[in-house]
Amino acid sequence: MSSGVFNDYIAGALGGCAGLIAGHPFDTIKVQLQTQNHEGLVSCFKKISSSNLSSGFFRGLAFPLWSYGFLNAVFFGVYGNTLRWLTEGKDVEKNKRYFDIYMAGAIAGAAQVIPACPLEVIKVTLQSQIKTASTTKGEYYKGPWHCLKASGMRGCYRGFSGQCLRDIPSFGTYIVVYEWMHDWISEQSWADSRGIVAGLFGGGISGIISWGCIIPLDCIKSRLQSDTTNKYNGVIDCAIKSYKSDGLRCFFRGSAAVSLRAFPVNAITFFVYRETLNELNKLDSRSEVICGQIVSDS
Numbered sequence: 001m002s003s004g005v006f007n008d009y010i011a012g013a014l015g016g017c018a019g020l021i022a023g024h025p026f027d028t029i030k031v032q033l034q035t036q037n038h039e040g041l042v043s044c045f046k047k048i049s050s051s052n053l054s055s056g057f058f059r060g061l062a063f064p065l066w067s068y069g070f071l072n073a074v075f076f077g078v079y080g081n082t083l084r085w086l087t088e089g090k091d092v093e094k095n096k097r098y099f100d101i102y103m104a105g106a107i108a109g110a111a112q113v114i115p116a117c118p119l120e121v122i123k124v125t126l127q128s129q130i131k132t133a134s135t136t137k138g139e140y141y142k143g144p145w146h147c148l149k150a151s152g153m154r155g156c157y158r159g160f161s162g163q164c165l166r167d168i169p170s171f172g173t174y175i176v177v178y179e180w181m182h183d184w185i186s187e188q189s190w191a192d193s194r195g196i197v198a199g200l201f202g203g204g205i206s207g208i209i210s211w212g213c214i215i216p217l218d219c220i221k222s223r224l225q226s227d228t229t230n231k232y233n234g235v236i237d238c239a240i241k242s243y244k245s246d247g248l249r250c251f252f253r254g255s256a257a258v259s260l261r262a263f264p265v266n267a268i269t270f271f272v273y274r275e276t277l278n279e280l281n282k283l284d285s286r287s288e289v290i291c292g293q294i295v296s297d298s
Helices: 003-035 041-049 062-086 098-128 144-155 160-186 196-212 215-225 235-246 248-252 255-297
Strands: none
Touching (some): 003 041, 003 062, 003 098, 003 215, 003 255, 062 098, 098 144, 098 160, 098 215, 160 196, 160 215, 160 255, 196 215, 215 235
8 A cells, every 4th residue: 555545544634633623512512402402502502601611512522532533534545545446547637527526425434434433422422411401311421431331332333324324425425515616616716826715615615515414314313322211213213203202393403503513624624634635645756756866876
């Protein structure tokens, strides 16, 4: 495996960590709105604010922070290498095939689901258990390891089918919208030559669109993964019970928090990913030139 193949994994890890830190407070609000009976966004924000940062907005961050880099490394690494495989022998620059980009994104989304599900279960469960939320039911976990130990292997894959339904198509949409937006903005007269504006806006808009398409599925996934009392028996059962108890509105709870979170998180993620990838590729090119010169001189 060449160093160029590794570059996608390294850049993806750094981009993912940067985006996670920026968006975790919004993600906590989203999960609280989806799993607890808050009156609205402002009420939820006030209740979480009453706790300190580590047990409030940043509750559940430690575990995904060191693991999220790995997940993004898997996604971007699989995406980059799958896209190279799908477009091998094709003139991609002259005729960009967005279907290939979508398929590469969907395949990469499927690849990251297996390691992502346990991490999501732990993160979502902890985020749903803010002590100031009076409606929290079930055991209160002190931290990720307590949650992991109590859940066991089977419990760590709560909501796996819901996460597959959410992630596989959404990651395809996510990456194809980003590539299209990046290309379109790059062609505009007001875009900068380095592609910084295209990268930031392409990432931000792709995040909003891809998340906007899956809000109902994300709500079901959050409820399944935070269900420590075995209230739900699968995706369909969760959807039916949620509708009966809370109506259609429950499937769109957290939409405002998602929109607020999606733009900065994905703008930062893609910006760090693309800039890191460019720098790593430049280093590879310089190394190849130096090695070539050494060989020719010898």
